[in-house]
Amino acid sequence: MNLQYLKSFYVTVNLNSISKAAKQLHLTQPGLSMQLQALEKELDSNLLTRSNKGVELTEAGKILFDYADTILSIQDNIQRDLNNFKTAKKEMFLGSCKSIGEYALPCSIYVFKHEHPEININFNIYNTEEVIKNLSEKSINLGIVQEIEEVEGINIEPIAENPLMLVSSLPMIEKEISREEFRKLPIIIREKGSGTRKAVEKALVSLELELGDLNIMYEMNSMEGIKSSVMAGKGLAFIPELTIKRELYDKSLKEVKVKDLNISSTYAIAFRKGQTLSPYESQFKKFLKSSKRGFC
DSSP: OOOHHHHHHHEEEEHHHHHHHHHTTOOOOHHHHHHHHHHHHHHOOOOOHHHHHHHHHHHHHHHHHHHHHHHHHHHHHHHHHHHHHHHHEEEEEEEEHHHHTTTTTTHHHHHHHHOOEEEEEEEEEEEEHHOOOHHTTTSEEEEEESSSSBBTTEEEEEEEEEEEEEOOOTSOOOEEOOOHHHHHSSEEEEOOHEEEEEHHHHHHGGGOOOGGGGHHHEEEEEEEHHHHHHHHSOOEEEEEEEOOOHHTTTTTTOOOOOOTTOOOOOOOOOOEOOOOOOEEEEEHHHHHHHHTTTOO
């Protein structure tokens, strides 16, 4: 497959415009159209339909677009790694789950960067499943994840334990509730693939409950969004203690204990099996497992 034509297809879909894509790719519109037609001919499939709203993906186009992002990312990573090798540039590509990446981990990165100013750190935040996916696809080299079991081809090394708290901002909610009271309360939960959600599902077994037994108001893929919703009185949520230290201190949020329910999740550092970590990646791994990590 011609990767230049694939890139032209990908950019056109993202910009939803032949003219805008041609401008970005430094091509004429007829030249871009010829590349798209050549790609369709090569794959023996119609990929796009034009409309007055821009371009629309066909079913075949949707399949190709899903793969294009990964293929082009790998191409960029190959070029990046070769350039780093040529220039001996120290770059670290790090991914983290949201519950620690949005709160505690930035301070750790700051401390490590202060000690190693020569290292460029590229840091992205996903949910736990996406971190593992990006590790497997080699778009990152180290991942910090929450509540994960063994994954084929991935090494998992624990960093720290962190309690998950059921919290509320509503004054009428008691500090300790029964199983039946818990089932009736409005709960806001993280999305599928989240380590926080997996920890909650695992802990509910002790009460002989599943998520479907609870009064789930809605799901969100943002821990900050969930925290804001709880503080606005929209419901209760399970939130890692690391992310709400300030709110617990100033009493804008309070912990609600459920009888016989205790949840603790594990944060861990993940990397590919067989992967040779660079000296500074190994240093960062050792740093995160030490008492110097400086979580916020």
